[in-house]
Every structure is written in C-alpha cells, then in structure tokens.
Amino acid sequence: MIESAMVKAARSILWFRRDLRLSDNPALLAAIDAGTEIVPVFILDKSLIKTAGSKRLAYLGQSLRALDESLDGALHVISGNYIAVLKELMQKYNATSVHVCAEYEPYGAARDQKCEDAGIPLVRSGSPYAVAPGRVRKPSDGTPYRVYTPFYKAWCAHGWRAPAVTPKVIPSIKPEGFGREFPEWTLPEGTQLTEAGEKAALKRFKYFQANALDSYDEDRNFSAIDGTSKLSAHLKWGEIHPRTLLAQLGESKAHDVFRKEIAWREFYADVLFHNPHTEHDYYAPKFAQMRYDKPEEKFVAWCEGRTGYPFVDAAMRQMLHEGWMHNRTRMVVASFLVKDLHIEWQHGANFFMEHLVDFDVASNSHGWQWTAGCGTDASPYYRIFNPIEQGKRFDANGDYIRKYVPELAHLSADEIHEPWLAAQGYAQGYAVRIVDHATERLESLARLQEIKST
DNA sequence: TTTTGAGTTGTTCGA
DNA sequence: GTCGAACAACTCAAA
DSSP: OHHHHHHHTOEEEEEESSOOOSTTOHHHHHHHHHOSEEEEEEEEOHHHHHHSOHHHHHHHHHHHHHHHHHTTTOOEEEESOHHHHHHHHHHHHTEEEEEEOOOOSHHHHHHHHHHHHTTOOEEEOOOSSSSOTTOOOOTTTOOOOOSHHHHHHHHHHHOOOOOOOOOSOOOBOOOOSSOBOOOOOOOOTTOOOOOOSHHHHHHHHHHHHHHTGGGHHHHTTOTTSOOSOOOHHHHHTTSSOHHHHHTTOOSSHHHHHHHHHHHHHHHHHHHHHHOGGGGTSOSSGGGGGSOOOOSSHHHHHHHHTOSSOHHHHHHHHHHHHHSOOOHHHHHHHHHIIIIISOOOHHHHHHHHHHHOTTOOHHHHHHHHHHHHTOSSSOOOTTOOOOHHHHHHHHSTTOHHHHHHOGGGTTSOTTTTTOGGGSTTTTTTOOOOOSSOHHHHHHHHHHHHHHTTTO
C-alpha cells in the first residue's frame, strides 16, 4: 500500500511531438501509469520551425489548439531548446520521467539520443507505425528488405497490435502563468488547408470509409475525384495512428490496396532507418554521376506552376494553395522535374518539404527517388511519365486543371490538355511550354545511358 | 552456392 | 481506336 502510493506520487511529463492525439496512444497510457499527474507539453524548437513552411506551421498551430482543447487546456506549449525546456519542467513539477512516442527518422532519432545523453529520462512507448522500423527483416539472414513486395508480405506476417484504449480520465496539470505560447502562425493569402486535429482525422477516416474506401483501388488515381484517404497530414502529425486504420480493413481488393499504401509508408520509414544518408543522398549511388542541369529559370517555373504543361501546373498550384497534392500528380510533377528538366530530385524534395502539410521525410525522399529511378525498386529506365498523356488519362474532363489553372478554364475537355493546339489556348495568358517533352524524354534516356553499368 | 523468377504507379510503335 | 510487344540490364529474395 505504502509502496504503491510512493510510486504513484511521481509526476510524469508527456512530450508530444508527432503524436498529437489521445486515442490509441501508448505513450499517454504509459505516462498515466507512471504518475499521479501528467504534464503534457509540446516544445517549439527552432529546428522544427526552420524546416517547416508556413502552411505546415499553420496546420501544426491548429492541431495544437485542438489537442489543448481535448486536454481541457492542460497542454503546455513552450518555445526553446528541448533539453532546456524538459529539464526546467522536470524541476518545476518534480517529474521523474519523460514519456514519448519513439521516433526513427534521422532528426527525431538524433534529438532523442541527445536528450538521453543530457540525462533526460526518456521512456519510449509505441511508434508512429504499425510495425516499428527495424522489426521486419529477412528470415534468411536478418538483413532488411530492399524490395517492397517481399517486405509487404513479411510485414503482414509480422502483424501489429490492436489499437490501444483511450483513457477515460487524464489527470493532467494545467499550466499556470506560463507555458501557453501558442504560435500565431498565419496562412499566406489565398491558401486553404484541411482541418487539423484528432477529431478531424477521425471524421475524415469515417468519411473515407463510407464514401471512397471500397472503390479505392480504382478511384485513387483520378486527381479530380476525392478518391484518396487524404489522411496523410493526420498521419504525419499522429492525429490518427495507422493501427486505427488497419483495424478497420477487410480482405477486399480495394482494402488491400489501401493497406499496401499504409505499408509503403512503413517500408520507406524502414529503408530510411537503415540508410539514414538517403534522406539527402542517392540510394543508388551511380545516379550521383549523371549529368544534371542547375536549378535556374525552369526550376522556378516548375515551382510556380507555369511550365506550360497543364497537368503539371495544376498540381503545383494545388500544393501551393492547399499544402497537399494528389498522389498521382506528385509522380507526374516529380517525373517532369527530373526527366524533362534534368534537375536533381533533392531540389524537388526540398520544395515539397517547404510546401506540404503532410511532409514526411522518409516518404518524401524515397518517393522522389523512386520517380527519379535511383530509389529502392529497380525502376525500368524507360519509365518516364508523359505529362500530357497522364492528364488525359487521369483527368479526362480537365476538371482538376480547370480548378487550379484559371487561364485554361475556358477550354473544353478536348482542348485543355494541349492548349498549344487550341485556337484560344493562350487567350487567357497561360504560359508557353518551357520544354518539349518528346525531346527531353530522349535527352533523359541518353543521360541514363551514360551511367549504365558504371 | 547456384539458379530462378520477379520487380507500384509507363510509353511508344506497329499491326 | 485498340492491343500486344518491346523497351536494358540488374538486383533482390527465396528456393
């Protein structure tokens, strides 16, 4: 009796990072278990703010407000160096442990290591994944997988836990006279983001389940259809956990395709965990030897969505406007940058990092590398997206283009993918093509030829 | 150790 | 318009 009372007298800190939710949160449960009271905190570290663009920061600000509301105003939000802030909090509240959700990507893993080196008693519970990076390995020799399909099979066979319970009562300490440094991040004029927070995430998942999940295998490719889950930002910030999603999936084709998308996120997290340098470097080193062009005027045109290729420009403007881009068009714009403009993937990846609300370092770096052909799967050298054909195939009516490129809104479905063939194609000031796709495709193949078997 | 089959998302050309 | 073949060679996983 006395002993358990003494154990329970401890206070614990719950350090939120990318797990901004209360349900299915093992670190929260561990923190409650470890102390009579918990101190929930989010730390605004400079390095976090430096790498996130205004849209991601605005989303984060919203998500923190939502988390604070569900904690009944108990969330401490503090600017400063994470080690200094944690030490201060531990002293102030006489806390003996700091509970976190483990992180595995280079920045997060290094940060947590620094905390431990500085004497912070971190207790890791759970991870942002159904299966933590490093767990799925080849049975033959224990090394990690480098190919997706066998990884997926092994990942399924490994399995995952059922979602954790949601605590009924969270005995948290409210900040008094400090710790309420909620950022006033505002959006650039004209931008519009999806709603942030755990409630919004669950609402979106339910909507997706009711309206799009059963036709996901087909509809997810069409950029004008709301056929994807749009859960990426919620997953990025941990407003919902992949376990929660997986627990709701069945065995149909459509459900399996969605499960595979979740597994892609985990595969790339695993690949980056085992190869931290591939955050910025080539997974296939020989691609570093290829001839590339410097990011100059054409790169700027790509960034601003005025390449003269309607599908590419619509996609880039969608990202600038919403902080999100459809999966299909992410590949199209990436292929265009790397194979039509011959610019290294890192420039595109950095631009995505600045503008995507859902930016995830593993998915981003390896998604780009897949398109560039230097990533994990041995991409056939001839896989070069045709931006015109992709538009015709996946946005046949041109609705997606019309929505984001008003200079083309007056064109019919037959004209909109090739304004250069339409009499009124440039009547509203649309940009002239910066390159010729057929020419640049051949150029790209020629440059690839130069690094063949080197 | 050797062998074999397979590898997210495409495009073009010619019949 | 539709359809199948061709487009390199290599690496990986597993038998």
